[in-house]
Amino acid sequence: MTSTAIQATTQISDADILAQAKAWKAQGKGVALATVVQTWGSAPRREGSQLAVDDSGAFVGSVSGGCIEGAVIQEAVDAIADGKPRVLDFGVSNSQAWEVGLACGGKIKIFVERLD
């Protein structure tokens, strides 16, 4: 058994996400962070899970199993533009969330902020 295969499949850690945010900022890019701040039911990621986004929409990390990342990234790009922090709610009762696919029955609240 070699460690190569393991390193290749190890998930990016939260520290790596913040380090990537810092690196993007240092390159002069606009950067936003999205963080899961509350969950109900069978939400796919724990509170504290993060996503870093740059002004072109490139991202690292995750805030769900992939179902709402698209919508969160769009809000993050908007936050980079206007500098306003925002709180996003996704859940089965939210028709937009249903469209973007948080069909697992959970609800999550996400905080999006610009890195200043």
Added chain:
Amino acid sequence: MQQAILDQLLKDRAEKVPVVLATNLKTGAQTLLYLYGKKGSAGWPHEVAEAARTALRHDRSTTIETAAGPVFVNAFNPSLRLIAVGAVHITQVLAPMAALAGYEVTVIDPRSAFATAARFGGFSLRSDWPDEAMADLKPDLRTAIVTLTHDPKLDDPALAAALRSDAFYIGALGSKKTHAARLERLRGLGFSDNELARIHGPIGLSIGAKSPAEIAVSILAEATRELRQEAA
């Protein structure tokens, strides 16, 4: 987020300092809070500092309601660590599984034929005696310790050091009979039954595991239960 807060957060993480990022979700205001001391808490509702300590202890980030609005306390704990005593066959599969689950893995075995880079490429290997290695590694609340050698002169000193630490999980490989004899020897070292109850032996959840990989799954599952179930 202010750049200065991000820089300090990354510095704390690099230095393995447990830290909480508190965010007022109404205003976006943020501060960094620590397990000990009052640094960063000025101007914040008193319950935020308390929630920050709880979040670190249970490794569970959460949003609390305060008079100043909802505040998210995001706990950034140092990495989980797994210390495995015995560079044996089970360890060869347990180490990569634990790495996938987020543990920094250290393998201790003074028998140089076992603890070779060829068998454990990429993992931290130590060939000193378990008691010396443990004194150096300083296991903490975020550490799991497993003894897998079957050899009392290697396992026992490691278990004694584990019992004197805050390790969240301690497991020892061996049958019920072996384990009873082990507990008797450790009682002889002065450990009480309450203290000895921290040792999971025979190690692992009872899932009928037979192969080394299956035993590794049962060990990792048991450690996960100890880590998460109380907070869940």
